[in-house]
Amino acid sequence: MRIITVIGARPQFVKAAVVSRAIRQKALLGADIQESILHTGQHYDYNMSDLFFSQLDIPAPEWHLDCGNDTVKMKAAILPILRAGQPDIVLVYGDTYSTLAGAEAAHELAIPVAHIEAGLRSFNDAMPEEYNRIATDRIASWLFCPTTTAVENLRREGISRGVYHTGDVMYDAALAFTPDEAAQRQIILSYGLEPKTFALTTVHRASTAENTEALTSIIAALAQVGMPVLWPVHPHTRKTIERTRSLQQALRKAPMIQLIEPVGYTAMLALERQARLIITDSGGIQKEAFFQHTPCVTLRDESEWVETLKAGWNRLAGTDTERILQAVRMPFEPQPIDEYGSGHSAEQIIDILCHIKS
Numbered sequence: 001m002r003i004i005t006v007i008g009a010r011p012q013f014v015k016a017a018v019v020s021r022a023i024r025q026k027a028l029l030g031a032d033i034q035e036s037i038l039h040t041g042q043h044y045d046y047n048m049s050d051l052f053f054s055q056l057d058i059p060a061p062e063w064h065l066d067c068g069n070d071t072v073k074m075k076a077a078i079l080p081i082l083r084a085g086q087p088d089i090v091l092v093y094g095d096t097y098s099t100l101a102g103a104e105a106a107h108e109l110a111i112p113v114a115h116i117e118a119g120l121r122s123f124n125d126a127m128p129e130e131y132n133r134i135a136t137d138r139i140a141s142w143l144f145c146p147t148t149t150a151v152e153n154l155r156r157e158g159i160s161r162g163v164y165h166t167g168d169v170m171y172d173a174a175l176a177f178t179p180d181e182a183a184q185r186q187i188i189l190s191y192g193l194e195p196k197t198f199a200l201t202t203v204h205r206a207s208t209a210e211n212t213e214a215l216t217s218i219i220a221a222l223a224q225v226g227m228p229v230l231w232p233v234h235p236h237t238r239k240t241i242e243r244t245r246s247l248q249q250a251l252r253k254a255p256m257i258q259l260i261e262p263v264g265y266t267a268m269l270a271l272e273r274q275a276r277l278i279i280t281d282s283g284g285i286q287k288e289a290f291f292q293h294t295p296c297v298t299l300r301d302e303s304e305w306v307e308t309l310k311a312g313w314n315r316l317a318g319t320d321t322e323r324i325l326q327a328v329r330m331p332f333e334p335q336p337i338d339e340y341g342s343g344h345s346a347e348q349i350i351d352i353l354c355h356i357k358s
């Protein structure tokens with residue numbers, strides 16, 4: 001079985017790391033399975049892309065495109081590669097432009113698509129990610145759902161064939177790559193921080209990262225959370241800050257907020273584990289907060305990861321300063337969540353694909 005995996009954005013590298021490893025292990029055990037990676041170039045900075053390939057031992061991409069965020073351009077560039085490669089399966093992850101471009105190109109050539117992290121819904125149609133997910137799920141022949149809610153979302157849309165609840169490959173990744181306690185301490189010390197005394201923040205969604213008003217309001221809240229804030233800044237957000245003097249002034253007046261470049265995945269997991277609180281608009285980090293036993297305030301009005309909300313690990317706060325501060329200050333009383341699998345989701349997915357194709 002020949003798989004072409006289409007990836008292009010940071011969260012996809014994390015997911016692909018564990019699935020790619022499962023494919024190689026299966027091949028070592030004698031299974032007829034082989035993967036080639038196509039990188040769309042959606043994320044291209046060293047610490048948003050290459051660092052993940054080297055640190056997480058992801059095989060080098062066989063094709064590396066340069067398509068930015070343009071799905072049409074991506075699809076046009078992917079088509080001839082798939083046409084020449086004629087894989088048995090195209091594998092895509094999550095909800096980015098690369099996901100949809102890979103799925104659409106495969107669909108056009110009648111190559112079956114496997115979608116990992118299928119069935120998630122925010123029910124916010126303004127999010128490009130929501131469109132990408134829904135369209136990819138319509139195309140996919142095999143839909144690997146991280147949660148029972150995702151399975152139910154698909155069922156409500158009339159999709160039940162080829163749907164599997166396999167758990168979350170990001171849980172596999174967190175288990176595989178979280179550094180030990182001593183290494184975690186070293187990492188936070190390098191930022192001058194003490195264990196469980198700081199907040200970790202990320203902001204990257206278009207609706208916030210490119211929105212000066214939302215960023216102003218978030219920074220005002222971060223300045224008042226009453227603890228140091230470490231903020232690995234996404235390139236989109238950095239661009240907005242760099243062209244907006246008022247944001248720079250607000251940050252200068254808030255020395256407790258430490259802006260740093262995006263960090264590698266293992267450092268990120270260490271920061272998440274050692275933080276007292278995570279404040280983010282990221283999808284993946286909301287869950288990683290739970291994996292690392294750290295409460296999370298989400299800078300959005302909805303979440304795809306509803307279990308984290310129900311169990312009290314995560315709280316929605318939008319981007320309003322007062323709402324964020326209220327969410328930060330209210331005590332968290334979280335309950336366990338039994339949803340994301342046992343850390344072997346990637347192997348399960350590859351077993352299923354091998355079984356179907358044999």
Ligand code: UDP
Pocket residue numbers: 010011014202204232233261262263264265266268269281282283284285288
């Ligand atoms: N991440 C990272 N370094 C950073 C910020 C995030 O390694 O500086 C990781 C994070 O741990 C998670 C993934 O990137 O695994 C989440 O990606 P992002 O927030 O960009 O996307 P989303 O999950 O919202 O799709």
